[in-house]
Amino acid sequence: xxxxxxxxxxxxxxxxxxxxxxxxxxxxxxxxxxxxxxxxxxxxxxxxxxxxxxxxxxxxxxxxxxxxxxxxxxxxxxxxxxxxxxxxxxxxxxxxxxxxxxxxxxxxxxxxxxxxxxxxxxxxxxxxxxxxxxxxxxxxxxxxxxxxxxxxxxxxxxxxxxxxxxxxxxxxxxxxxxxxxxxxxxxxxxxxxxxxxxxxxxxxxxxxxxxxxxxxxxxxxxxxxxxxxxxxxxxxxxxxxxxxxxxxxxxxxxxxxxxxxxxxxxxxxxxxxxxxxxxxxxxxxxxxxxxxxxxxxxxxxxxxxxxxxxxxxxxxxxxxxxxxxxxxx
Numbered sequence: 585x586x587x588x589x590x591x592x593x594x595x596x597x598x599x600x601x602x603x604x605x606x607x608x609x610x611x612x613x614x615x616x617x618x619x620x621x622x623x624x625x626x627x628x629x630x631x632x633x634x635x636x637x638x639x640x641x642x643x644x645x646x647x648x649x650x651x652x653x654x655x656x657x658x659x660x661x662x663x664x665x666x667x668x669x670x671x672x673x674x675x676x677x678x679x680x681x682x683x684x685x686x687x688x689x690x691x692x693x694x695x696x697x698x699x700x701x702x703x704x705x706x707x708x709x710x711x712x713x714x715x716x717x718x719x720x721x722x723x724x725x726x727x728x729x730x731x732x733x734x735x736x737x738x739x740x741x742x743x744x745x746x747x748x749x750x751x752x753x754x755x756x757x758x759x760x761x762x763x764x765x766x767x768x769x770x771x772x773x774x775x776x777x778x779x780x781x782x783x784x785x786x787x788x789x790x791x792x793x794x795x796x797x798x799x800x801x802x803x804x805x806x807x808x809x810x811x812x813x814x815x816x817x818x819x820x821x822x823x824x825x826x827x828x829x830x831x832x833x834x835x836x837x838x839x840x841x842x843x844x845x846x847x848x849x850x851x852x853x854x855x856x857x858x859x860x861x862x863x864x865x866x867x868x869x870x871x872x873x874x875x876x877x878x879x880x881x882x883x884x885x886x887x888x889x890x891x892x893x894x895x896x897x898x899x900x901x902x903x904x905x906x907x908x909x910x911x912x913x
Contacts, residue, residue: 588836605639612913618814619647619655628817632657636829644669644839645806650690653803654814659865662836663910666899669839670777672807677772678798679760680785685795689724689782691860693797701794702766711791712758713786720750724782726863753779795893808841835893836911839886846872846886846898846905853890856898857912862905 615636625646631640642663644656653676658666682702686693703711754776756826761770773784782798790794804811815832823831837845850861864873884900884910898910 585860595708597848599881608633608637609639609661609834611636611829612662613646613835614662614809614810615657615659615820615828615832616653616814616834617657617687618811618816619652619674620817620901621652623817624649625655628655629815632820633659636825640849643864644672645674645803647803648690648801650692650798651801651803652803654806654811654819656735656806656807656809656839658839659833661911661913662839664911665836665839667841668830669807669809670807671898672839673756673773673774673776673805674779674780674803675774677770677802678781679784679800680769680771680789680796681799682767682769682789682792682796684797685786686797687788688797689786690798690801696796697698699794703769703790703792703794705760705763707731708763708769708788709758711788712760714791715755715758715788718752718754721753721783721787723748723780724786751778751900753777755779755784758784772804808838834913835894840887840897843885843887843897846888846900848888848895850890850892851886852905853895856888856896856905856907857910859910861907864903864905870903873903881882 615632617632619625619630623631627645629641629643632638636659638659640660640761642658644658644666647653647655649676658669676773681691683699684695685697686695697877700906712779735900738745755773755775757772757774761772773779773781781801785796785798813834818827820832847857848862855862866872886900886905888895888905888907894911896907896911897908898905
């Protein structure tokens with residue numbers, strides 16, 4: 585009986601070991617993917633995760649299947665910093681097709697209205713300042729916003745109109761890049777979180793006395809993630825897993841460039857890792873806080889480091905540092 589029990593325990597341990605192995609490897613950091621057209625962000629994320637055999641993954645900002653460009657992929661403990669990547673400023677280059685409005689405000693929707701008006705460069709440039717700063721923007725009918733617990737795009741697909749309230753968004757730059765022909769204009773925009781480029785195209789066309797929709801959309805930047813650091817999905821899949829991780833993996837703190845860093849002692853790092861508050865009361869401690877005080881965000885968030893490695897996202901409250909998200913590295 586004892587031998588049988590030991591065998592069963594051994595079998596269970598072996599099974600558990602296999603199960604743990606199936607979940608993937610503990611890889612921590614960021615991969616900057618240049619997402620191809622035709623894939624959802626979730627599909628692209630799944631392909632990266634499978635190829636790298638990563639235990640845990642998430643992405644820093646959804647792109648429509650129509651869109652290409654920067655999709656930051658967080659692996660392992662980097663997933664705890666995804667919200668900071670999503671809050672970062674974004675840059676898009678997009679092409680507006682004048683003369684046709686669609687159900688989705690991009691080329692994938694059915695045309696519901698047409699116009700013969702084609703604005704010229706001077707008219708377009710004159711209209712752009714109205715879209716700068718904090719503006720009110722109504723999201724497209726086909727979007728992921730929930731209305732009474734249901735996604736707007738599900739309601740719209742059912743043929744019903746969606747009553748979406750205007751939202752305040754921030755646009756820092758909106759420029760005309762080129763006019764390849766009378767039907768199209770290429771523009772670039774720097775914008776904050778929650779901005780719909782499809783709504784910019786729709787509303788710009790309306791302001792110019794016509795209708796329009798997005799023909800192409802490419803994201804060039806998300807915070808500190810840009811095309812210089814990006815790799816295509818095909819090139820990533822063609823690489824060996826180990827080589828891809830070694831060459832492409834960016835540190836967790838890449839998404840936290842705008843957050844000040846607070847260096848900790850060994851004892852302070854130990855306390856923070858265990859979810860405990862650290863009190864900085866000595867003169868030297870106060871000097872550390874003073875050095876970063878002007879850079880701390882409105883909520884007092886800092887990235888706590890020990891030996892140059894991130895320990896936790898923390899919040900400074902007076903002379904205390906409280907852990908918000910501990911990074912288990």
